[in-house]
Amino acid sequence: MISMVCAGLTSFYELFRLNHLYLGARKGERLLKIVPYQILVIAGVIALSSMIISGSYVQQQPWLGITLAPAEQGLLVEQVDHAGPSAGILYVGDAISAIGPVYGKMIAVESDDVIDDPDMFQNFEPFNAFLSRQRELFATLKQPTIRMLLGDGRMVHIQPQPQRPLLSIPWRFWFSHLFATTVLLISMAIWGMQKKMVATQLLFISGISLFVASVLSSLYIARELAFDADMFLVLTELNSMAVRVFCVAGLGLLWYYPRPLAAWHTFLPLLATVEVLLVINEVVQWRELPFHAFYFDYLFLASLAVFLGVWRWQQAKGKPIEQAIVKWFTLPVLLGAGLTMLVFVLPVFYFGKPILSITASYMVLLLMYIGLALGVIRFRLFDIERWWIAVWSWFLAGAAVVTTDAILVGVVHLASPYALGIAIFAIGWAYFPLRQWVLLKVFHRSKGGIEDYVPLLVAHFIRLDHGADPVFWHHILQEIYKPLSLEITPRTIDTAQVLDGGERLVVPSLVSDKQVELKHADNGRRLFDRDDVKCSQMLLDIAERTFFLHQRYMQGVSNERKRIMRDLHDDIGGRLLTLVHAGHDGSRTAAEALSRLREIIYSLDVEQKMTLNTAVARWRIEALERCETAGISFEWHWQDQEQDVELSPRHFLNLLLIFREALTNVLKHTKAKSARFDLTFTNEILHISLWNNGVADCRQEKMSGKGLSNMCTRTEELGGKFGYTCEAGEFCIQAEIPLNRASEDKVSHA
């Protein structure tokens, strides 16, 4: 017991610690934040007390030590407890026909006597007959010795024990409590986070009523053969009421969440009134209802649920949030209700008994509640955010330690100190890894933590070029959140925000008076949540700093480049100019040096934009002028590109130098009468062919070694090919240079 208290305290401490962490995060909501944990603890205490009280009540029942099943006539012995009073007297397979006191009238037993719940009878008469038989049987079982008439004619005497041992209580009892506890915890936890919402209040009511219904029924479904009839009547009527409250609250949820289906506020009160009248009718047994005295209205309620579900589905079309709600709330609710109808209510209607027992139907409803809990986590149903799960996981950790400890002490009979140690180790090693795994699976987040996006950020930063375009931030957001739409809107915000319940995420842009608006995360598969706000804000901080750093760096580079360019021009350029105009032998070299200097300066200037069409036009006028000077006829073939190709300064300069060198080579043949220039640009390759017809003997033709190697080197530097031919007096220089984006990148990185 001490160890249980210790384990409990440990988990409370963890709860408190976690609570404190959250408080630190949002101080303004301090009061609101404390309460959910308390509620969860209160719910846990209520569930545990109900289980203890119910367990002790069931233990007070007389015990035969057998498990009975309905037979064609009477009852069949399914199991005999070896330590029970029937051991050695009754055997598995024995049929029981009647039971009675040692002296007195025998009471014939019927197969219906082990029915789960008397409200499964179709009308009041068998219901009342069942209860009166239960009264007689219960009175008999209280005798010290009873007689039992078996199917084979034997008459046996058994001495029922006035109390049943704890371990003889059937699993259905424990399962009912497990179900009741889970439902209570889920519904109270959700309500605890958002107490003022009609939807969570309705969920709370439905959870409480389901809890009450299953706790009450656990008492009589645990009976061996008979139960105190007065108590039975009260319990079954209360159970029936609780189930109806659950139904009304559930339908109310379908009606009101996320917003009322119609402005008809009398819907729920009207429904509740009808149900109250039905329950009163059931209690006072005033009128038999058609088909089934007790379950008639379930048909109506189920049809209403389907109708509301379809209506909701229709309304949700084109609204992602409501679609998410339909998917994660309406569908589980309908599925749970529908399955219960199919396996429980309808079979009772037609065959007088369910296909699955009450406990199995609980299983179906439990799945529904788990679906609801998953919906809360994944789609923030009822606007509860994901930290909800944190509360839960710590609560379960504590509960698991307490339970394991209790089992070790109570069942395995281990000494308390060892039990606590083992419990803590077992939970530590089994529960926490399991929890992580479940969290990972449940959240199924295609998005990761900030560390997952760092490579992406770096990749974008590397791609930032001279322009330092703030658009890279939008690309990052696009890649991370995969929104259905991304818009840049003119508004200034300081921090990222989730709007419209997760439909939109707005993030500041790197441009001061703009914001980036993302709609529907992961192509509309999920909603934005607080994690996204946190993550995008962190990414923004990094992006902003990097961007401005990059901008400043680029500005610095640009300033420095300009300074170098200016110095080259003013200082070296001026000196060369003086040499050019000095008129002595060096003038020509100086002029060439100046020209080269200018080209180098040009290649430094990244702001200059030159295109292929302009470059070719420049070459043309140069070639024309030089041909005219040399007295050679000039033929030029080139078609301007419709989609002009932008050239980097380096490409532009290299191409110009290749062309100029080739031109010089072609024109050096003094006997040439004509020159032809063929230029084409196909498949992203520029073909340059320069022809002249001034060669007398091709065998004697040699190109100047320096010119050739210069052209060759430059062409290869641009990833192209270079060559020359001489045939039938025609000399031709050819160059093929790729001008696609990839080759430019390759060259600029080379």
Added chain:
Amino acid sequence: MRNVLIVEDHDSSRAWWKDHLDEIFPGVEVSAADTIAAAETLLARHQFTLVILDINLPDGSGIDLLQQINAEFPDTYVIICSIYDDDKHIFASLRAGAKGYLLKDQPRSRQLDQLKEIVHGQPPLSPGIARRILTYFSEGQESLREIGKHPVQLSGREKEVLSLIAKGYSRPEVAKLLEITLNTVAGYTKAIYQKLNISNRAEAVVEAVKLGLIDRDIE
């Protein structure tokens, strides 16, 4: 040309112009300044028919002075003489109202020939500049559009001349292809220069009004 002002900070260049302008403009009076400030002083005292202006000056940019001369002395003929041969500088000079552009590293004799051509109405135009002008007139003039003013337009013939020059055709080739005389081609070129400058001035006014530097009424 009677009065010419040389604004140039290189002593040898200044001296050379002083010595040789007489060859193409007999009897010309040549004044010289090595800074913008000195040029402004001279401009305030004398009337010049031609200014040969360097871009890089110790106390500022020649293009700023060019704009100033254009505004205060619209009849003065300004020609830029610079070591810069890139489109950016040439285009900026033309927009600011330069009537021509000489490159300092050309042989002196060629510089004199070109100056003579410019003054006699044969302004030069390179393919790169022609392309820039075409783009500017089809896409540019944003501030004029912004306030709903009609941007300055080129005539069909002017566009034809510019397109051919932009493709690398020489002036004689353009004249031949369009079946017009060389003088007509020069006339178009001058008109294009003028429109570029007009548009530039209109845009400058619009910008100034927007910035609140001048009153809308003046516009």
